[in-house]
Amino acid sequence: MHLAAVVCGDRVEEAFTMLKSALLFSLKRIKFHIFTEHALATVFDKGLKRWPRFLSPRFQYSIYPITFSAENAEEWKNLFKPCAAQRLFLPVLLKDVDSLLYVDTDVLFLRPMDHIWSILKDFNSTQLAGMAPDHEIPKTGWYSRYARHPFYGAAGLNSGVMLMNLTRIRGTLFKSSLIPTGLSWEDLLQPLYEKYKDLIAWGDQDLLNIIFHYNPEYLYTFPCQWNYRPEHCAYGSNCKGAEEEGVSILHGIRRVYHDDKHPAFKAIYDVVRKYPLEDNMAHALFEPLQSKFLDTVNTLCGRVPQIFLKQVEKTMRTMFEQRLIVPTKPQPK
Numbered sequence: 001m002h003l004a005a006v007v008c009g010d011r012v013e014e015a016f017t018m019l020k021s022a023l024l025f026s027l028k029r030i031k032f033h034i035f036t037e038h039a040l041a042t043v044f045d046k047g048l049k050r051w052p053r054f055l056s057p058r059f060q061y062s063i064y065p066i067t068f069s070a071e072n073a074e075e076w077k078n079l080f081k082p083c084a085a086q087r088l089f090l091p092v093l094l095k096d097v098d099s100l101l102y103v104d105t106d107v108l109f110l111r112p113m114d115h116i117w118s119i120l121k122d123f124n125s126t127q128l129a130g131m132a133p134d135h136e137i138p139k140t141g142w143y144s145r146y147a148r149h150p151f152y153g154a155a156g157l158n159s160g161v162m163l164m165n166l167t168r169i170r171g172t173l174f175k176s177s178l179i180p181t182g183l184s185w186e187d188l189l190q191p192l193y194e195k196y197k198d199l200i201a202w203g204d205q206d207l208l209n210i211i212f213h214y215n216p217e218y219l220y221t222f223p224c225q226w227n228y229r230p231e232h233c234a235y236g237s238n239c240k241g242a243e244e245e246g247v248s249i250l251h252g253i254r255r256v257y258h259d260d261k262h263p264a265f266k267a268i269y270d271v272v273r274k275y276p277l278e279d280n281m282a283h284a285l286f287e288p289l290q291s292k293f294l295d296t297v298n299t300l301c302g303r304v305p306q307i308f309l310k311q312v313e314k315t316m317r318t319m320f321e322q323r324l325i326v327p328t329k330p331q332p333k
């Protein structure tokens with residue numbers, strides 16, 4: 001499985017916590033693709049090499065410089081958050097990778113990455129990327145109220161969790177308002193940016209919305225539990241998938257891991273960040289999570305702790321059962 005992240009500025013600790021959460025629960029081996037500034041490359045290399053040796057067979061990693069294969073590279077680098085637009089260039093830069101899961105640094109996996117990776121098999125013959133809606137209630141969503149450019153569907157898309165079949169992306173011509181015949185992904189990005197740069201508020205996410213507005217048949221839409229954000233619980237629970245299955249991937253947008261606006265989100269982040277990789281997960285991860293949530297029950301999102309803990313508990317139970325089941329040879333008669 002291939003997991004990509006783009007890290008600039010002060011997001012290093014967040015990124016390490018995200019990578020840790022991916023590794024903790026996943027079943028198959030993961031290849032991390034980390035795009036970062038030159039000054040941070042050594043930080044990631046040393047940090048990942050310090051992880052316990054018993055984890056080494058479970059992951060590989062490559063570290064890349066921030067690179068924009070387009071005009072005005074500095075402009076692209078500073079589009080919205082520093083370096084965030086790098087994700088748009090992954091199909092061009094990772095030519096030897098067939099498929100990839102991109103996530104923002106403020107994402108936490110609460111179940112095996114294998115499960116979202118398996119959604120690649122659910123893509124139909126035209127779908128080449130998967131994302132979740134930016135809002136569950138279109139009339140109160142940002143895009144439906146404020147966007148000055150085309151966007152996908154009724155509520156737009158959130159690009160913080162994006163599953164990509166890079167091979168299909170590289171081999172597809174994308175329709176747009178630019179030329180009638182369609183453009184390859186690599187040739188589309190610069191003219192699309194030039195046309196809409198004065199109209200977009202959320203940088204690369206807006207450009208993805210424009211692309212899939214004109215090419216909706218290329219997109220697989222995730223249910224909200226795969227990109228669960230504060231707005232899914234802050235004004236009442238409005239993510240049915242999380243109510244039924246629990247949160248699969250937590251997305252702490254607007255730096256909620258680092259303030260007291262949504263204590264339930266901060267509680268999960270703090271516990272995962274502090275978890276020593278060698279320790280027993282039940283005692284050093286799940287029990288502290290339960291304890292921390294007791295302090296959040298009077299908050300808007302903390303009122304539904306089972307939504308946040310359900311997948312963690314389920315995954316830990318599965319891992320425990322797998323360790324207990326030891327294959328035995330049939331006894332001779």
